[in-house]
Amino acid sequence: MIALTAAEIADITDGRLAAEPGITPGSVVTDSREATAGSLYVAKPGEKADGHDFVAAAFDRGAVLALVEREVAGTAGVNYPAVIVKDSVLAMGALAAESVRRIRARRAADGAALTVIGITGSAGKTTTKDLLAGILSARTDADGATDGTTVAPQGSYNGEIGVPLTVFKAGYDTRYLVIEMGATGIGHIRYLADMVRPDIGVVLFVGSAHAGEFGGIDNIAAAKGELVEALQSGGTAVLNLDDARVAAMAPRTAAQILGYTAQPVSGVQPARVQAGNVELTAAGHPEFDLILPGETTGRHIVSGLIGVHHTGNLLAAAAAAHAAGIPGAQIADSLNAQTAASRWRMERTERADGVTVINDAYNANPESMRAALRTLADLGRGRRTWAVLGAMLELGPDSIAEHTAVGTQVVRLNISRLLVVGREARSLYVSAVQEGSWGDECAFAETAEEAYGFLQAELRPGDLVLFKSSNGIGLRHLGDRIALPPHIPPTNAETATEGSAPL
Numbered sequence: 001m002i003a004l005t006a007a008e009i010a011d012i013t014d015g016r017l018a019a020e021p022g023i024t025p026g027s028v029v030t031d032s033r034e035a036t037a038g039s040l041y042v043a044k045p046g047e048k049a050d051g052h053d054f055v056a057a058a059f060d061r062g063a064v065l066a067l068v069e070r071e072v073a074g075t076a077g078v079n080y081p082a083v084i085v086k087d088s089v090l091a092m093g094a095l096a097a098e099s100v101r102r103i104r105a106r107r108a109a110d111g112a113a114l115t116v117i118g119i120t121g122s123a124g125k126t127t128t129k130d131l132l133a134g135i136l137s138a139r140t141d142a143d144g145a146t147d148g149t150t151v152a153p154q155g156s157y158n159g160e161i162g163v164p165l166t167v168f169k170a171g172y173d174t175r176y177l178v179i180e181m182g183a184t185g186i187g188h189i190r191y192l193a194d195m196v197r198p199d200i201g202v203v204l205f206v207g208s209a210h211a212g213e214f215g216g217i218d219n220i221a222a223a224k225g226e227l228v229e230a231l232q233s234g235g236t237a238v239l240n241l242d243d244a245r246v247a248a249m250a251p252r253t254a255a256q257i258l259g260y261t262a263q264p265v266s267g268v269q270p271a272r273v274q275a276g277n278v279e280l281t282a283a284g285h286p287e288f289d290l291i292l293p294g295e296t297t298g299r300h301i302v303s304g305l306i307g308v309h310h311t312g313n314l315l316a317a318a319a320a321a322h323a324a325g326i327p328g329a330q331i332a333d334s335l336n337a338q339t340a341a342s343r344w345r346m347e348r349t350e351r352a353d354g355v356t357v358i359n360d361a362y363n364a365n366p367e368s369m370r371a372a373l374r375t376l377a378d379l380g381r382g383r384r385t386w387a388v389l390g391a392m393l394e395l396g397p398d399s400i401a402e403h404t405a406v407g408t409q410v411v412r413l414n415i416s417r418l419l420v421v422g423r424e425a426r427s428l429y430v431s432a433v434q435e436g437s438w439g440d441e442c443a444f445a446e447t448a449e450e451a452y453g454f455l456q457a458e459l460r461p462g463d464l465v466l467f468k469s470s471n472g473i474g475l476r477h478l479g480d481r482i483a484l485p486p487h488i489p490p491t492n493a494e495t496a497t498e499g500s501a502p503l
Helices: 006-013 051-060 088-109 125-137 162-167 188-196 217-224 310-323 328-337 366-379 396-412 423-435 448-458 475-483
Strands: 016-018 027-029 039-042 065-068 082-084 115-120 149-151 174-180 200-203 236-240 256-261 272-280 286-291 299-302 347-350 356-359 385-389 417-421 442-445 464-468
Touching: 006 016, 006 065, 006 082, 006 088, 039 051, 039 088, 051 065, 065 088, 088 162, 088 188, 115 125, 115 188, 115 310, 125 149, 125 174, 125 310, 125 328, 162 174, 162 188, 174 188, 188 217, 200 310, 236 310, 256 310, 272 310, 286 310, 286 328, 299 328, 310 328, 356 366, 356 475, 366 385, 366 396, 366 464, 385 396, 385 448, 385 475, 396 417, 396 423, 417 423, 417 448, 423 442, 442 448, 448 475, 464 475
Parallel strands: 027 039, 039 065, 065 082, 115 174, 115 200, 149 174, 200 236, 236 256, 256 272, 356 464, 385 417, 385 464, 417 442
Antiparallel strands: 016 082, 272 286, 286 299, 347 356
């Protein structure tokens, strides 16, 4: 966090100062367990807990100031040093916006720049963010030097809390600030974009996840397009031309357009990043020729990610990096060197007994579910394949139809065994049975614990097993238990999410 005194924080947030004005926090936390010496602790009300109840714990760990909605008294009856605001989450946003403004101004005064890149989409945001951050972090000039650091979100921090927390990691030496933007309604991305003022906006694709919350897929497209609407004329909108709803966002922005596509292109076309000769290696890695604007010869990419569907994420990262001025050779070298940086995204584990586990259960929607199942089928030739599937949440009135379609796809892809976990996904199981999967080919478990026992008894050496569900179902933890028994508890970084992940 850049240096801001308690008095400045109160002024920026329109809050009331109840602390020594010169207190200057060095970091911001919303979890009292993460407080360290010099922290600003933000107490936010929640569905299950009120952050105000943990102010004392934060100060015990070294916090020096709290951002609160009401004063909190210590054991001696003296209130903790605080800035009192109407809404602590909105106050975080105001602090983040001012931080970005000051960093930009300071760097501009020094003859340097801050480039802010926003990424949104119904899936693939975290993977694309990780890829892009990897490219930008490795950037060097002709002399092998860099002119600042790259800051990107931890895990999937992409909402009204996660975006400010990412901004607070930036300083006056930050050259690139990568922001992942999720939403659960109209106006959410506009709020985040107004906070960070991106120079480059990336829209991946519009899917049907969260359609129930948004009121339909057209509203999802409207929400995603808020990112490109926020761009200025000097900015760049990076759009997925293989998604008709994303491609249709071009008239909604004043920025220049840089498209990307994995489809064959002929004739004279506007500037775009292309993938030619797309294939999948025997190990399941996307392989293609990366063609950047102004180039006629592709740079060969063999990604460390698993699944041909990641081709779009690789292209999006390459396009955003190109828009940021990164040389093509550095983009290609970085993409070839990177593997998955965040957990539970097609995460592959080889057990000592020959069982292969692919844990892709951080999130799920109909599009990503289909992609994961196709990858399972592609990788499973000559092996017994398992699809361990849980519910896709927040699909609204289309939920039963979408789960039914997935069950049908499992059978038609000739997946050897299907295990459906949880009553929310029972229609998936029923449709697989009706499609012709019966006997020991298809099973249903009420709970993850029941599924664990079933898999422990049924898995054999050489099996390939995929875990896939929405975040809230929690099959990623079942996948961990099967992949690495006995289960090793995840680190804080692995569990640092914002609840159900925004779209």
